[in-house]
Amino acid sequence: MSKKSFRQAVNEALRDEMRRDSRVILMGEDIAGGMGAAGEQDAWGGPLGVTKGLMPEFGRERVLDTPISESAFIGAAVGAAATGLRPVADLMFIDFMGVCFDQILNQAAKLRYMFGGKATVPVVIRTMFGAGFRAASQHSQGLYPLFAHVPGLKVVVPSSPYEAKGLMTQAIRDDDPVIFCEHKAMYDDQEDVPDEPYAIPFGEANVTREGDDVTIVAIGRMVKFANEVADKLGKQGISCTVIDPRTISPLDRNTIIDSVEETGRLVVVDEASPRCGMAADIAALVAQDAFKALKAPVRMVTPPHTPVPFSAALEDIYIPGVPRIEAAVRAVAGQA
Amino acid sequence: MAGEITALTMPKWGLAMTEGKLVAWNVAEGTPVAPGQPIVEIETEKITNVYEAPAGGVLRKCVAVAGDTLPVGALIGVLADPSVSDEDIARFIEEFRAEAPETSAAEAEAVRVASVTVNGRPIQYLKMGDAGGIPLLLVHGLGGDLNNWLFNQPVLAQKHTVYALDLPGHGGSTKDVGGGDIGAMTAAVVGFLDALSVDRAHFVGHSLGGGIALSAALEHPRRAATLTLISPVGLGSEINVDYIDGFIQSERRKEMKVVLGRLFAKPEIVSNEMVNDVLKYKRLEGVKAALSTIARAIFRGNKQGFIVRDRLSEISAPIQIIWGEQDAIIPSSQVAGLPASVSVHMLAGVGHMAHMEQPQEVNKLIERLVTSS
Numbered sequence: 091m092s093k094k095s096f097r098q099a100v101n102e103a104l105r106d107e108m109r110r111d112s113r114v115i116l117m118g119e120d121i122a123g124g125m126g127a128a129g130e131q132d133a134w135g136g137p138l139g140v141t142k143g144l145m146p147e148f149g150r151e152r153v154l155d156t157p158i159s160e161s162a163f164i165g166a167a168v169g170a171a172a173t174g175l176r177p178v179a180d181l182m183f184i185d186f187m188g189v190c191f192d193q194i195l196n197q198a199a200k201l202r203y204m205f206g207g208k209a210t211v212p213v214v215i216r217t218m219f220g221a222g223f224r225a226a227s228q229h230s231q232g233l234y235p236l237f238a239h240v241p242g243l244k245v246v247v248p249s250s251p252y253e254a255k256g257l258m259t260q261a262i263r264d265d266d267p268v269i270f271c272e273h274k275a276m277y278d279d280q281e282d283v284p285d286e287p288y289a290i291p292f293g294e295a296n297v298t299r300e301g302d303d304v305t306i307v308a309i310g311r312m313v314k315f316a317n318e319v320a321d322k323l324g325k326q327g328i329s330c331t332v333i334d335p336r337t338i339s340p341l342d343r344n345t346i347i348d349s350v351e352e353t354g355r356l357v358v359v360d361e362a363s364p365r366c367g368m369a370a371d372i373a374a375l376v377a378q379d380a381f382k383a384l385k386a387p388v389r390m391v392t393p394p395h396t397p398v399p400f401s402a403a404l405e406d407i408y409i410p411g412v413p414r415i416e417a418a419v420r421a422v423a424g425q426a
Numbered sequence: 427m428a429g430e431i432t433a434l435t436m437p438k439w440g441l442a443m444t445e446g447k448l449v450a451w452n453v454a455e456g457t458p459v460a461p462g463q464p465i466v467e468i469e470t471e472k473i474t475n476v477y478e479a480p481a482g483g484v485l486r487k488c489v490a491v492a493g494d495t496l497p498v499g500a501l502i503g504v505l506a507d508p509s510v511s512d513e514d515i516a517r518f519i520e521e522f523r524a525e526a527p528e529t530s531a532a533e534a535e536a537v538r539v540a541s542v543t544v545n546g547r548p549i550q551y552l553k554m555g556d557a558g559g560i561p562l563l564l565v566h567g568l569g570g571d572l573n574n575w576l577f578n579q580p581v582l583a584q585k586h587t588v589y590a591l592d593l594p595g596h597g598g599s600t601k602d603v604g605g606g607d608i609g610a611m612t613a614a615v616v617g618f619l620d621a622l623s624v625d626r627a628h629f630v631g632h633s634l635g636g637g638i639a640l641s642a643a644l645e646h647p648r649r650a651a652t653l654t655l656i657s658p659v660g661l662g663s664e665i666n667v668d669y670i671d672g673f674i675q676s677e678r679r680k681e682m683k684v685v686l687g688r689l690f691a692k693p694e695i696v697s698n699e700m701v702n703d704v705l706k707y708k709r710l711e712g713v714k715a716a717l718s719t720i721a722r723a724i725f726r727g728n729k730q731g732f733i734v735r736d737r738l739s740e741i742s743a744p745i746q747i748i749w750g751e752q753d754a755i756i757p758s759s760q761v762a763g764l765p766a767s768v769s770v771h772m773l774a775g776v777g778h779m780a781h782m783e784q785p786q787e788v789n790k791l792i793e794r795l796v797t798s799s
Contacts, residue, residue: 288709300698325495
């Protein structure tokens with residue numbers, strides 16, 4: 091066990107699974123890099139270096155640099171998965187998903203169903219999301235609720251390096267298409283990550299803090315902010331449970347409902363746009379299944395319903411942070 | 427005089443503990459306390475326990491109050507003789523606060539797990555204390571690890587060198603358990619002592635670890651100075667295999683919480699953090715296979731397969747047995763009919779984890795046996 095970054099954790103899971111299973115291949119733009127250039131053959135490892143070092147170990151047969159055509163290589167990955175490989179395709183930015191929606195939501199998500207369970211599509215689509223990178227509105231979105239909306243897809247939003255490694259391992263071993271969403275501002279986060287391979291089951295929320303007064307459900311990068319708020323308010327007499335769903339599809343409804351039945355108060359924190367998003371989805375779930383337990387209205391902490399601003403000052407206030415989460419928790423606890 | 431003043435500081439229970447929350451003082455300011463008296467309840471992310479007075483004196487000042495969360499090593503109160511003036515107490519607190527941060531950081535740094543190679547495979551261990559004399563060796567049970575001794579090792583280390591290890595298949599040790607039988611486990615434990623050049627040790631074993639201690643004492647009589655066995659395997663056929671199966675098979679938080687609850691007389695002691703730690707361990711590649719191998723090798727059907735109660739008389743080292751009356755994993759009735767040379771301590775209101783549920787009592791019993799022999 092040693093401290094590893096989120097980047098290293100994902101890299102380690104990819105490496106372990108490629109060693110274990112020769113059907114696992116990687117595809118994407120510049121995931122090795124250096125193709126066609128003299129000299130350095132492992133130049134990039136993707137735009138933020140996550141796959142660096144894998145091409146030298148596994149070769150260009152299994153680490154494929156693709157043309158800049160998402161619709162083509164995502165379609166190829168889905169086809170390869172349907173015919174026996176286990177591809178991990180790197181779609182770079184979640185913002186680019188639009189050009190390959192047919193491949194994802196009509197093909198990958200539907201094949202198993204359309205063939206009566208006789209076909210499987212064990213593809214993983216890795217993609218970066220999230221604001222805070224000064225990358226403007228076309229490279230900063232948190233579009234994962236779009237995929238949670240589509241039956242047949244599994245959607246993972248890891249909240250830490252430990253989580254990333256175990257969930258990536260499970261994503262690759264899973265027989266269904268998985269959209270694996272990595273927050274680009276988290277790659278340098280560090281924590282203890284075991285050296286051994288391990289898989290975290292899907293549909294099993296993590297409870298990172300346990301308290302009696304307020305349930306905070308937070309997604310992805312928001313989990314560490316929620317933890318911070320829970321630790322701070324715990325010292326001031328408001329004790330919070332923090333739930334990290336890990337996978338937004340499947341969603342571990344029971345852990346959320348059980349907790350709200352104990353606390354009676356819910357704050358949902360999500361970095362995706364508020365309309366038709368996970369915060370609204372979870373709020374609706376609780377309103378329907380745990381209404382009698384609620385002692386206060388549910389609060390959603392999300393960005394405003396706008397594109398992500400390029401202005402640094404505006405981007406900073408766009409992202410839900412500790413102060414807004416704290417204010418929401420105080421409000422539901424009646425201590426605003 | 428500084429010698430008459432004792433600082434009460436936030437204890438460090440387990441490697442992961444960085445801070446603790448003061449739940450309640452059990453004694454009021456101005457009350458005399460005896461050494462070892464439980465005086466304050468402290469809650470960590472993992473567990474709640476009582477802190478015992480490290481010395482006698484009057485509780486002159488509660489520096490921290492209920493609800494305070496403080497880092498390990500921070501001052502929570504002051505014990506002193508009534509003759510010490512209030513001014514001296516105030517000065518002591520001021521000086522302590524000025525010096526404290528560095529001390530606690532250095533202490534935290536000093537406690538680190540290490541690893542040693544035994545038969546070509548890594549065994550992780552934690553050494554605490556530096557006293558001469560025969561060291562103590564703490565051996566956990568099936569599915570446990572060296573952190574199970576979090577309330578025992580630091581206390582016992584005040585007077586002894588104390589080793590706690592992770593058995594093969596557990597914690598940070600190799601996941602290769604060989605045949606997984608008592609013999610293989612015993613070889614790993616004795617090999618660990620060899621690797622550290624420890625000739626003899628006071629064995630303290632819990633559950634499976636108790637069986638290993640018995641086996642080590644039978645196979646290598648010279649190595650065991652004394653045996654303290656807490657709810658050990660090896661004394662009767664009955665064992666709760668539902669628990670064993672549940673522990674090995676459960677992969678989800680909710681199930682695991684119920685399973686772990688069976689270990690304790692009061693299941694509430696099982697915190698979310700404890701469940702998360704067990705799940706993290708169980709997810710590691712090789713762990714499930716290792717635990718299954720051990721369980722298959724040690725239990726026969728739904729009974730224990732390693733029973734040595736008829737051979738206890740062959741062991742010349744003093745043996746004491748500590749058992750929780752409400753042990754739901756291995757029934758405490760197995761102490762009936764043991765040779766008179768074996769001293770038995772039955773603890774009321776305690777389940778399978780006496781060393782965690784009543785650490786003060788267990789520590790006292792271990793200390794007494796170790797010192798008297």
